[in-house]
Amino acid sequence: MSEKRKGYITWDEYFMGVAKLSAMRSKDPSTQVGACIVSEDNKILSMGYNGFPKGCSDDEFPWGKGDPDDYNDKYLYVTHSELNAILNYRGGSLEGSKLYVTLFPCNECAKAIIQAGIRTIIYESDKYADTPATRASKRMLNAAGVRYYQYSPTGRKIEYYV
Numbered sequence: 001m002s003e004k005r006k007g008y009i010t011w012d013e014y015f016m017g018v019a020k021l022s023a024m025r026s027k028d029p030s031t032q033v034g035a036c037i038v039s040e041d042n043k044i045l046s047m048g049y050n051g052f053p054k055g056c057s058d059d060e061f062p063w064g065k066g067d068p069d070d071y072n073d074k075y076l077y078v079t080h081s082e083l084n085a086i087l088n089y090r091g092g093s094l095e096g097s098k099l100y101v102t103l104f105p106c107n108e109c110a111k112a113i114i115q116a117g118i119r120t121i122i123y124e125s126d127k128y129a130d131t132p133a134t135r136a137s138k139r140m141l142n143a144a145g146v147r148y149y150q151y152s153p154t155g156r157k158i159e160y161y162v
């Protein structure tokens with residue numbers, strides 16, 4: 001056999017697959033978000049998912065939302081997947097890198113993405129597109145020249161057997 005194998009996964013399938021696998025580590029009962037940062041030459045630099053900071057127990061801090069007292073609301077405590085991926089990177093600069101993320105980044109993540117030098121975002125879901133957080137995020141990303149596009153699934157089932 002002299003020809004290369006057909007049916008291998010694309011770069012976007014590969015890295016979005018890693019982002020999804022990261023999302024599966026999240027304990028958020030409502031929305032699990034995963035992120036994977038990749039260099040310009042397609043090397044994985046970092047990964048992250050939404051969760052509480054180190055030392056803040058998943059069993060003690062609140063996972064609920066909508067409590068009349070914000071103190072008991074997860075939003076005050078969760079670190080977003082994109083920020084975790086940026087902070088998890090130990091190698092120096094993320095200038096020029098790409099971010100694969102399962103949910104379009106919010107405004108706070110957009111700030112961190114821009115300041116970290118990430119130049120491209122590939123996202124899957126945009127379920128909060130109409131919210132001020134996502135609209136503000138796009139406003140900042142557009143102004144800063146960060147490119148973004150939605151991942152188009154190939155429909156291929158990712159399975160592996162030896």
Ligand SMILES: O=c1ccn([C@H]2C[C@H](O)[C@@H](COP(=O)(O)O)O2)c(=O)[nH]1
Nearest residue numbers: 030031033050078080081105106109
């Ligand atoms: O940019 C983002 C936006 C949100 N997240 C996380 C934060 C929360 O854990 C969930 C959203 O929960 P909902 O109950 O759907 O509001 O997603 C993130 O990681 N990155």
Ligand SMILES: [Zn+2]
Nearest residue numbers: 080105106109
């Ligand atoms: Zn965010």
